[in-house]
Amino acid sequence: MKSKSIAVLGILFFLSASAHVASAETRQLSWSAVTTYTDGTPIEAGNTVHYTVFWSNDPWLEAETLRTLHSSTTATSAAFDPAVQGMTDYQTVYFTVKSVLSTGEESTLSDALPWNPPPATVSDGVPTAPNTPGIINVSTSTSAGTWKLFWDPVTKDTNGNTIEGDTVRYTLYWTTDVALSPASLTMLAPAITETSFVFDPPAVGINGNQKVFFTAKTVLTTGEESAFSAALSWRASNKGPGAPKNGRMVRKNKK
Amino acid sequence: MVRFGDCLAILLIAMVGILLFGCGGEGVGSNVVSQSSGTITAMEWDPPAVAADGTPMDPKRDLDYYEFYLRTDQNFGDDDLPVAQVASFTDVLSPNGKSFKRKLTNEFELDNLLPFTEQGKQYYISIRAVGVDGLKSGFMDPVAWDLS
Numbered sequence: 001m002k003s004k005s006i007a008v009l010g011i012l013f014f015l016s017a018s019a020h021v022a023s024a025e026t027r028q029l030s031w032s033a034v035t036t037y038t039d040g041t042p043i044e045a046g047n048t049v050h051y052t053v054f055w056s057n058d059p060w061l062e063a064e065t066l067r068t069l070h071s072s073t074t075a076t077s078a079a080f081d082p083a084v085q086g087m088t089d090y091q092t093v094y095f096t097v098k099s100v101l102s103t104g105e106e107s108t109l110s111d112a113l114p115w116n117p118p119p120a121t122v123s124d125g126v127p128t129a130p131n132t133p134g135i136i137n138v139s140t141s142t143s144a145g146t147w148k149l150f151w152d153p154v155t156k157d158t159n160g161n162t163i164e165g166d167t168v169r170y171t172l173y174w175t176t177d178v179a180l181s182p183a184s185l186t187m188l189a190p191a192i193t194e195t196s197f198v199f200d201p202p203a204v205g206i207n208g209n210q211k212v213f214f215t216a217k218t219v220l221t222t223g224e225e226s227a228f229s230a231a232l233s234w235r236a237s238n239k240g241p242g243a244p245k246n247g248r249m250v251r252k253n254k255k
Numbered sequence: 256m257v258r259f260g261d262c263l264a265i266l267l268i269a270m271v272g273i274l275l276f277g278c279g280g281e282g283v284g285s286n287v288v289s290q291s292s293g294t295i296t297a298m299e300w301d302p303p304a305v306a307a308d309g310t311p312m313d314p315k316r317d318l319d320y321y322e323f324y325l326r327t328d329q330n331f332g333d334d335d336l337p338v339a340q341v342a343s344f345t346d347v348l349s350p351n352g353k354s355f356k357r358k359l360t361n362e363f364e365l366d367n368l369l370p371f372t373e374q375g376k377q378y379y380i381s382i383r384a385v386g387v388d389g390l391k392s393g394f395m396d397p398v399a400w401d402l403s
Contacts, residue, residue: 244321250362
C-alpha cells in the first residue's frame with residue numbers, strides 16, 4: 001500500500017492554470033489539488049497534502065537547478081514576483097510542484113510548465129538632487145548684502161537617464177537645522193527653472209549673524225522630486241567686518 | 256683668550272650697526288616712514304574683532320583677506336581700486352609638527368607696493384578687511400608713507 005501511494009502522488013497534479021497577472025508586479029501560479037493516489041484511491045482523511053513549488057531555467061528540471069518558489073503550502077496557488085525571484089527577462093522558466101503527504105510520502109515532480117517572464121518594468125528614476133549650492137555676494141547696497149545661490153542644472157534621473165520632455169525646476173530651502181529635518185525647512189524659492197536665486201537675508205527671515213543651511217531639490221512637472229541636495233552652511237553677515245585699526249609703519253632689517 | 260684688539264673691533268661693528276639701523280629718522284610706530292637702505296618698511300595693523308555693527312566676530316573664522324589701497328591724499332572711497340591683497344591668516348605648523356595653527360595677518364611689507372608709486376612723493380595707505388562672505392569693512396584710518 002505504501003509503495004503504491006508514493007507512485008500515485010507522482011502524477012497527481014498539474015498546473016491548472018498558467019501564470020496570470022495578479023497585480024503590476026505579482027504573478028499567481030495555481031494547480032489542481034491532489035486528492036487521490038496514482039491508482040485512483042482517495043487520500044485518507046487526515047492525511048494532509050502539502051505542496052512545494054519550484055522553478056528552473058532547465059526544462060529537464062535537474063535537481064540542482066531547482067529553486068524553491070514556495071515550500072510546504074497546503075494552498076493550491078502561490079503568488080510570486082518574477083523580479084524578486086530573479087527570473088531573467090525573456091528567458092523561459094519552468095514551474096514544477098511536488099506533493100508531500102503528512103505521512104512523509106512524496107510524489108515525483110510534476111511536468112514542467114514553461115512560462116516566459118514579462119520584460120522587467122523599467123522604472124523611471126527620480127531626478128537627481130542638485131549639487132551643493134554655492135553662494136556669492138552680489139551687492140552690498142543693503143544692510144546684510146544681497147546674495148546669490150547657484151547650482152548646476154540637473155539633466156539626469158537617478159538611473160542615469162537624461163530627463164526629457166519634462167521641465168526641471170528647483171525648490172530652495174533654508175534652515176537652522178544641520179540635519180535638514182523637513183519640519184525645520186523654510187522655502188526660499190518655490191519651483192524655479194533658473195539655476196540661481198538672489199535674496200536679501202532679512203527679507204527671507206534670516207537674521208544677522210545667524211548660521212543657516214541651504215538646500216535644494218529638483219522637481220519635475222510630473223511631481224517627481226529628488227532628494228535634498230547636500231547642505232550649504234552659511235552665516236548671515238552683520239554688515240561685514242569692522243575696519244582694521246591702529247595702522248602703523250614699522251621698519252625691519254632686510255632678511 | 257679675548258684680546259683688547261678683538262673687543263675694539265666688536266665695539267666698532269656694533270656702533271656702525273646702530274648708526275645704520277637705529278638712526279634712520281622716524282622710529283617704530285611712527286605714521287610717516289621713509290625708505291632707508293638696509294631696512295624694509297612694513298605696515299602693521301590690528302585685525303578687526305567685531306563686525307561693522309559692533310557684534311563680536313572671530314577674525315580667524317570670519318575674515319578672508321585684506322585689500323590695500325594707495326592714494327596721494329587721504330580721501331579713500333568706494334570708487335578706489337585695491338592695489339594688493341593679502342590673506343587674513345596663515346597656517347603655521349604647530350611645535351609638535353602635527354597640526355597647523357591659524358595666525359592672523361597683521362603686517363605687510365610695503366616694498367610690494369613700490370610698483371604703484373613714484374619716488375619723491377608722499378602716499379597714504381589704507382586697508383579694508385574682507386569677510387568670508389565677501390562683505391568689506393570700511394577703510395582703516397590712512398597711514399602716511401613718505402617716499403621722498
